[in-house]
Amino acid sequence: DFNERCAQCSEVNWGLTDGGRFYCRSCHNVTERSREVVNTDFISNTRIQAISKGLRKQEKNDGGSEWYVCEGFQLALKKQAEALEALGVCPQLKDEVLCNFWRCYLQKSKQAYCNRPAGETLKALSVCNSSTDVDSEPESPGPLHLLSLSESEGDLQTDCSFVSSTSKVSESTVFSGSVDGSLYLRKNQKDTLRMTMPMTLSFCYMALLWLRESMTLSDLLRFVVEGHIPYLNIFQHFPEKMKLCGLDLKIFCVESWPVYEEVYNKMLELAAFLDLPRFPDITDSCFLHPDMLCMKYLMEANLPDELHNWTCRVVKKICIGEVDYLTLVPGNKSTRKVKYDVLAAAVIVVVLKLLFLLDDHYEWLLSDFAEERNKNNKEGGPYFELKKWYKVIKCSLDVEQKKLDEERAKCLWRCEKPLFYSVKKKSKVLKRRQMVVSLQNQFGKLSSSVQPAEKPRPSSFQLRWSEENTDEICFHGHSLKGILQEKCGFLTTINPDYWLCTVKLCSEKLCGRVAHYREVDFPQSYHFVLRLFSFLLRVQPSYIHDEVCMIEQKLFHKKLCKKPKYNTVLKK
Amino acid sequence: SSHEHRLNFKKSKEVCLNYVQDAMLQKQWKRAAEFLTFYIESLEKDFSRECIGPSEMIWRIGTEILYRHSHSSMKEFSSFIEQMKTLGVKRYLKVCLEHAFHLLCNGLIDEAYQNLSLAESWQFGEQTAIQDKEMKLIQAYRGLLDYYSWSKQKNILLEHGLDGFEDLPAEQEMHHCFRKAAVNLKEIIKIPGVWDLFVKCYVDLLEFYGDRNEAHQVLSEYAYNSKFPANPNAHVYLYQFLKRHGESKKSLISVLKILHDIVPSHELMIDFNTMLQKSKKRKKRRLGLEVIFAALDYAGWKENVKAWNCMARQVKQIVISKKHLDWIKQEWNSRKDWWPAFHFSRYLAKRNWQGNESLSYEKALVAGILLGKDSKYFKYVSHQGCKAQVKRFRILKKFVNKHNPV
Numbered sequence: 001d002f003n004e005r006c007a008q009c010s011e012v013n014w015g016l017t018d019g020g021r022f023y024c025r026s027c028h029n030v031t032e033r034s035r036e037v038v039n040t041d042f043i044s045n046t047r048i049q050a051i052s053k054g055l056r057k058q059e060k061n062d063g064g065s066e067w068y069v070c071e072g073f074q075l076a077l078k079k080q081a082e083a084l085e086a087l088g089v090c091p092q093l094k095d096e097v098l099c100n101f102w103r104c105y106l107q108k109s110k111q112a113y114c115n116r117p118a119g120e121t122l123k124a125l126s127v128c129n130s131s132t133d134v135d136s137e138p139e140s141p142g143p144l145h146l147l148s149l150s151e152s153e154g155d156l157q158t159d160c161s162f163v164s165s166t167s168k169v170s171e172s173t174v175f176s177g178s179v180d181g182s183l184y185l186r187k188n189q190k191d192t193l194r195m196t197m198p199m200t201l202s203f204c205y206m207a208l209l210w211l212r213e214s215m216t217l218s219d220l221l222r223f224v225v226e227g228h229i230p231y232l233n234i235f236q237h238f239p240e241k242m243k244l245c246g247l248d249l250k251i252f253c254v255e256s257w258p259v260y261e262e263v264y265n266k267m268l269e270l271a272a273f274l275d276l277p278r279f280p281d282i283t284d285s286c287f288l289h290p291d292m293l294c295m296k297y298l299m300e301a302n303l304p305d306e307l308h309n310w311t312c313r314v315v316k317k318i319c320i321g322e323v324d325y326l327t328l329v330p331g332n333k334s335t336r337k338v339k340y341d342v343l344a345a346a347v348i349v350v351v352l353k354l355l356f357l358l359d360d361h362y363e364w365l366l367s368d369f370a371e372e373r374n375k376n377n378k379e380g381g382p383y384f385e386l387k388k389w390y391k392v393i394k395c396s397l398d399v400e401q402k403k404l405d406e407e408r409a410k411c412l413w414r415c416e417k418p419l420f421y422s423v424k425k426k427s428k429v430l431k432r433r434q435m436v437v438s439l440q441n442q443f444g445k446l447s448s449s450v451q452p453a454e455k456p457r458p459s460s461f462q463l464r465w466s467e468e469n470t471d472e473i474c475f476h477g478h479s480l481k482g483i484l485q486e487k488c489g490f491l492t493t494i495n496p497d498y499w500l501c502t503v504k505l506c507s508e509k510l511c512g513r514v515a516h517y518r519e520v521d522f523p524q525s526y527h528f529v530l531r532l533f534s535f536l537l538r539v540q541p542s543y544i545h546d547e548v549c550m551i552e553q554k555l556f557h558k559k560l561c562k563k564p565k566y567n568t569v570l571k572k
Numbered sequence: 573s574s575h576e577h578r579l580n581f582k583k584s585k586e587v588c589l590n591y592v593q594d595a596m597l598q599k600q601w602k603r604a605a606e607f608l609t610f611y612i613e614s615l616e617k618d619f620s621r622e623c624i625g626p627s628e629m630i631w632r633i634g635t636e637i638l639y640r641h642s643h644s645s646m647k648e649f650s651s652f653i654e655q656m657k658t659l660g661v662k663r664y665l666k667v668c669l670e671h672a673f674h675l676l677c678n679g680l681i682d683e684a685y686q687n688l689s690l691a692e693s694w695q696f697g698e699q700t701a702i703q704d705k706e707m708k709l710i711q712a713y714r715g716l717l718d719y720y721s722w723s724k725q726k727n728i729l730l731e732h733g734l735d736g737f738e739d740l741p742a743e744q745e746m747h748h749c750f751r752k753a754a755v756n757l758k759e760i761i762k763i764p765g766v767w768d769l770f771v772k773c774y775v776d777l778l779e780f781y782g783d784r785n786e787a788h789q790v791l792s793e794y795a796y797n798s799k800f801p802a803n804p805n806a807h808v809y810l811y812q813f814l815k816r817h818g819e820s821k822k823s824l825i826s827v828l829k830i831l832h833d834i835v836p837s838h839e840l841m842i843d844f845n846t847m848l849q850k851s852k853k854r855k856k857r858r859l860g861l862e863v864i865f866a867a868l869d870y871a872g873w874k875e876n877v878k879a880w881n882c883m884a885r886q887v888k889q890i891v892i893s894k895k896h897l898d899w900i901k902q903e904w905n906s907r908k909d910w911w912p913a914f915h916f917s918r919y920l921a922k923r924n925w926q927g928n929e930s931l932s933y934e935k936a937l938v939a940g941i942l943l944g945k946d947s948k949y950f951k952y953v954s955h956q957g958c959k960a961q962v963k964r965f966r967i968l969k970k971f972v973n974k975h976n977p978v
Contacts, residue, residue, distance in 0.1 A: 256580030409588040448602035
């Protein structure tokens with residue numbers, strides 16, 4: 001707030017004129033100082049430079065005020081943080097961690113908190129002054145080029161409600177509601193890590209990781225798709241006076257769901273860009289530790305608790321439970337970055353392969369064997385039979401997958417608040433929207449199901465199994481004894497064999513991936529297990545397969561180094 | 573890479589459309605409506621560059637769903653169609669036309685007329701060739717509705733006339749409808765196509781106002797102009813017209829000859845054969861035999877008494893005259909392998925005798941002549957007939973016994 005003494009009467013009793021200038025209530029002296037649009041957000045306004053130089057204009061003709069792109073992202077992050085808090089994440093994320101990360105980002109990318117913000121030297125292109133302020137960088141790509149940039153966040157350039165494909169886009173029509181919208185898109189990606197909507201999720205995940213919250217990246221992305229965390233149509237949360245048009249749409253409007261890999265890789269890039277130190281240690285009491293996550297996924301997959309012993313053994317054997325392995329050290333290119341959820345799922349897959357082989361043959365024989373043994377099993381719990389498990393899980397998985405597929409088909413991308421590229425297009429866009437709403441109502445009434453008014457409550461577990469529920473079998477308490485044998489006082493697997501998914505890993509630099517999964521090349525049981533975790537984590541089966549390959553290479557490292565055998569089936 | 577699996581607007585709408593189409597194929601209209609609801613926002617990204625874009629999809633699918641769904645009303649349908657009309661300039665006329673059809677199917681004739689009139693007065697820039705045709709269709713259907721009004725008026729006036737009332741304004745109204753109808757109907761039948769209903773109505777108008785020449789001209793054009801698709805009905809209409817106006821047998825026969833060539837099984841073949849049998853010219857009588865044999869090749873005629881009667885009369889007459897037995901031989905040659913089983917089996921003999929005595933009589937006569945007295949059919953029927961002491965069967969038996977089989 002403005003606390004200077006009035007030049008005329010020395011009082012500190014300020015009010016605001018309609019034009020946004022301070023005036024003294026005692027003597028009605030109007031100053032030249034205009035009040036900055038005070039952002040009541042938890043992060044103080046980033047355009048500190050702008051305030052002192054009085055560059056900011058107040059109200060524009062259409063009731064909007066000037067705003068910068070980074071303010072938009074700031075708002076987006078704030079909303080996302082609030083949503084995360086509502087989901088049970090600690091308030092520290094919103095109040096401290098995330099805003100510090102953001103401040104750091106702004107500083108590093110020279111958008112604020114530094115002496116010369118990058119936007120200063122360039123004249124802003126606003127709706128009013130478009131024709132005069134264009135010439136700053138002759139060698140930068142022209143506006144037409146901007147429109148044809150294929151951004152990962154959507155193919156907005158082909159949207160006729162945004163850009164007319166046939167009409168020539170002249171200099172004066174390339175504009176944005178934000179002050180630096182067009183500027184923003186011209187930035188070279190390499191120099192500064194340009195902020196995008198998917199990156200907001202990278203920020204969120206980074207903060208979650210820093211705080212070691214009980215939310216994996218796949219959980220986060222799932223909550224986004226389910227609508228618990230604002231992402232799509234984030235501009236709905238922008239205040240009225242922040243008008244979006246023109247190139248802003250390209251920046252803030254997404255028409256695709258972010259992909260795990262993209263968000264994850266961006267997060268790594270971001271952490272390195274911000275020069276963050278080593279993240280807080282991931283120890284074995286953390287949710288993200290493979291032992292913990294394996295337990296969770298075993299429960300969700302309705303697998304016996306006893307499998308946890310095996311997953312822990314594998315984790316220990318290949319040292320992926322070590323603090324130094326699990327903790328993120330940004331910028332360190334030599335260490336492999338850990339995707340906690342995918343890793344845990346892959347460990348379980350490997351354990352299943354160890355116990356059941358999963359070659360479309362042996363596992364069923366073993367299941368029959370366990371069934372036989374079960375007949376004589378009077379004491380204790382029943383022995384685990386893979387066949388029974390498979391039937392139960394396949395049934396549930398098919399039902400849930402079907403539901404998911406239908407939900408994806410029913411995804412609504414637009415919201416009530418319509419966007420228009422320019423004022424010229426406004427009436428057309430509004431008319432269309434009106435028609436769309438009217439048609440939606442008409443056909444909605446003819447629909448079969450009563451649409452559930454609320455979103456399903458967010459939950460960490462997608463599949464739930466309980467011993468009390470007599471409709472479905474819960475396998476948690478089942479024993480693995482049916483498929484194990486005693487040897488030298490230890491329980492080992494009956495299955496002596498193991499087949500490797502791949503003999504040699506590909507080079508990530510050359511191929512982009514570690515392995516290349518094709519369903520036809522592998523047993524159906526293996527594919528089924530991949531499919532199960534693929535559904536739970538909402539990633540492609542190949543993604544988990546890559547991790548499985550990686551684990552296997554570690555696990556059988558010694559044997560692989562000895563003699564490269566053509567036969568990929570190993571004796572354990 | 574994983575980016576191909578990314579769910580974006582375009583892909584999710586494609587998937588949504590698949591669900592709609594699946595539901596429609598299974599006639600699950602509620603489910604189709606449900607998914608269509610989610611597809612509709614595609615309109616906000618309608619590029620009109622694809623051959624069938626969202627606008628057209630929604631128009632066609634929405635129409636079908638509203639048409640089939642049990643809970644939709646005509647009012648809802650109309651409101652939907654009105655919105656579709658605004659979606660695309662190129663489609664406007666088509667949608668109007670379809671709308672009119674739906675209204676007509678639901679008996680809302682006045683509304684259909686209004687719609688068509690409105691569409692007729694629509695102008696938007698240069699019209700393409702397709703839009704030209706669509707406009708002609710719209711005018712034609714409006715003309716048809718004008719005819720309908722005219723017809724109603726005419727009937728009312730005729731009734732009044734019988735009662736001795738005169739009603740000048742109504743008469744003028746009627747003539748006015750005639751003029752409107754005639755103009756449009758005349759236009760549409762110029763375009764090569766199948767315009768049965770329009771032609772009939774137009775000819776009706778012309779006949780009423782006494783313009784026989786024009787009517788004849790129209791019907792001839794419709795039947796003989798090679799640009800028009802081959803249409804049996806055209807010949808039927810022409811034949812009926814000529815008959816109505818007492819034209820010569822020669823002209824009637826020439827029309828029916830073409831009909832026989834196109835549709836040998838047409839019901840008019842009986843009339844045709846009858847005419848030909850009576851002819852003095854040998855060629856015509858020969859043709860008559862050919863016509864009746866050809867007609868009876870078709871299963872639909874198997875139990876047609878009149879047809880068999882024609883056949884019986886003609887072959888009997890030939891046998892008695894002992895002239896042109898070779899005609900029968902020629903016709904029978906290609907049929908002797910399959911007609912016995914097709915028409916003259918013992919099973920059919922029993923069935924025909926039980927079902928229709930006249931039918932069995934005619935057929936027995938033919939069977940007796942073609943296959944001789946030993947034919948199963950003849951034997952059974954004549955035996956039954958004589959047993960029942962029906963006189964004509966005794967005569968029949970004698971006749972067949974007397975004459976040798978062909």
